[in-house]
Structure formats: C-alpha cells, structure tokens
Amino acid sequence: LILSVFASAIGSKYFNPKPPDSNIDILKSLVDTIPKMDELALCSNDTELLKLIKPPVLELLRWVLLSNRSQMISLKGKMQFSIFGSSNQFLSLISTPAAEKKFKVLKEKYGSMFLFHGSAAQNWHSILRNGLKNASGTEMMAHGSAYGSGIYFAHESSVSQGYAPPCLNAYAKSKLGTSLQILALCEIAQVPELLHHGWAHTLTNEEACIVRFLLVNGSYNTDVKKSPPKNIPKLKDVLNMQADKV
Numbered sequence: 001l002i003l004s005v006f007a008s009a010i011g012s013k014y015f016n017p018k019p020p021d022s023n024i025d026i027l028k029s030l031v032d033t034i035p036k037m038d039e040l041a042l043c044s045n046d047t048e049l050l051k052l053i054k055p056p057v058l059e060l061l062r063w064v065l066l067s068n069r070s071q072m073i074s075l076k077g078k079m080q081f082s083i084f085g086s087s088n089q090f091l092s093l094i095s096t097p098a099a100e101k102k103f104k105v106l107k108e109k110y111g112s113m114f115l116f117h118g119s120a121a122q123n124w125h126s127i128l129r130n131g132l133k134n135a136s137g138t139e140m141m142a143h144g145s146a147y148g149s150g151i152y153f154a155h156e157s158s159v160s161q162g163y164a165p166p167c168l169n170a171y172a173k174s175k176l177g178t179s180l181q182i183l184a185l186c187e188i189a190q191v192p193e194l195l196h197h198g199w200a201h202t203l204t205n206e207e208a209c210i211v212r213f214l215l216v217n218g219s220y221n222t223d224v225k226k227s228p229p230k231n232i233p234k235l236k237d238v239l240n241m242q243a244d245k246v
Contacts, residue, residue, distance in 0.1 A: 001072050001090060001216065002128070004180060006064045007031045007170035009125035016126050019063045028170070030057050036173045070094040070128045072214065079233045079241060084157075084185075087218025088176060091238055092184070092211045094128060102207045106189035114224045115153035115188050115201055117211070118160030121167050121180035124214075132184070132211055134204055147195070150202030151209060155225035157183060159199055166217075176216055185213040185229070 009015045010031070011024045019027070034040075035052055040061075043049045049058055071093040075081075080089050095103070117132065127133075134151050154160045166181040188194060189208040194201060203209055212232075 001088075001176065001214070002068055003031075003034070003037075003061070003064055004169050004171045004174045004176055005121055005124040005128065005182075008167060008180060009122045010170065012122045014123045014126045017067055017129060019060060019067075027060070030060050031171060033057055034061070034171065034173060037175065068128055069096075072128075073235070073238055075213075075233065075238065077241075079238055081213075081229055083220065083222050083227060083229065084215050085218050085220030087220060088216040090214040090216065091233060091235065092214050093235065094131060094211045099131075099207065100210070103187075103189060103210050106191055106208050107187075110190045112187050112189050114212075114229055115155055115186055116157055116160035116224065117151065117153050117184040117186050118162065118164035119182065119184070120164055121169070121182050124182055127211075132186070132206070132209055134206055147197045147200055147202050150193075150195070150204045151206070153186065153188065153201040153203065154199060155201070155223055156199065157215075157220060157222045157224075179217065181217055183215045184211045185215060185224070186210060187212050 007028075010027050015022075021027075033053065034057060039052060040049065043052065046058065053061075073091040073093070075089040075091055079091075119127065132151055134149060152163070160183050161181065164181055164183055166179045169176060169178050169180045172178070187210045188201075188203060191203075191205055191208045193205040194203050194208065
C-alpha cells in the first residue's frame, strides 16, 4: 500500500515529500523494476535483496519506508468490517501520540462519530506523512469548496467514492491490483466546527479528525450514519490476534 501510493504520486502536485533524487523519469523507471512484495519478503538482509534489485532501487525502497511515520496494518478475518464488503482494510496509525491526546480531550467533551473521506490515491503519499489537512483555498485543494472552508466528509461511502475515483496503480506488481481507490474511515469529534450540510460535512479544526482505517478498492455501499461500525478493532486487538497465531 505504501509503495503503491508513493508510485501513484510521482509527478503530481501531491508528491511531498520527495526523495533526494526526485527526477520523475528515473523514479518511474526504478518503480517499474520492483518485484512483488512476496519475493522481497523472502530476503532477510540487504545482500539477499541486492540479488533481486539494483542498489538505486534498494535506496528508493529504504527512503519510501523510512520517510513514512505512519503504520498501516492489514486487517484479516474477524478483524475486518463486514459492512465494507470485499475491500482491503487497513488499521491506520497516522496520528502522533500528541495528536491522539488532543483528540481524546475533544472526544470526551463533544463525543465522536465516524465519517468517510475520499481522496485520490496520488494524494495519500502526502497524507500518510503530513496528516489530513484543510487544503481549502490553497494550491493543494483537489475539489471546490461549495460549503466553505474545511476538510470534507460524508456519511455515505458512495459520496466519498465520487471524490476518490479509481486511478492507475503505478506499482505494477502490487497485490492491490492495477487500480487504486482509497477511502478513509475517520473518527470525528463532534466539535462546533463540524458543520452538517445534508450529504456533506465540513470540518475546519484538523485536531478533531483522526484517520482510523483505510478501505482500498472492493465493492460496498455503506451509510455509517444509519449503520455505524461495530466491534471496532483497536491496535491491541490486532496484535493479540497475531500473537495467538504464533
């Protein structure tokens, strides 16, 4: 997932941050040579990796992983949300401990709810590293601001999918397939700055939003207002399940 969104961002205005050598053509050619992750996972050290890939590719992979402060954990089996159908589901650990602490204060005061945020796959390279930002009125704004400034959300997945059209997965050997469509399931503190406009919701307070899950591809049509997610897995739940398998 991390490599796929990096590859899809190359050359776009959302390609931030960039690796030291950010020549677009060179980066694209290096990505084209990266084998399947299953093959790379069989290597236990750099010496074995260099039998599969060239040194510049290894340096690129190292940069992509180390520049990413967030963690994505693939949800399997009973950890998955059945209401999100066949999507690839990831527990998202994007926010810093400080951001989580601020959010907790807001949640305890105002309560919280879940909403979708849709953004093109090329945008997620930056979002994973910089967080979900209010880009209204800036060059980073992807769509208009019909309801004013703010991060835009929806309670219906079909609405957010309209803002996250499937795009080509530039990492050709990705297990996620040749196309990428990514929705975030966010927990939102119901602060006064959260405005409801019927089908859309806007939020200017970035501290009141935490990206909890990423839903990649798949087929589903869900209204989290009518059917709020239940049995929401937390990090300790996923880790305990993985430990039971060892």
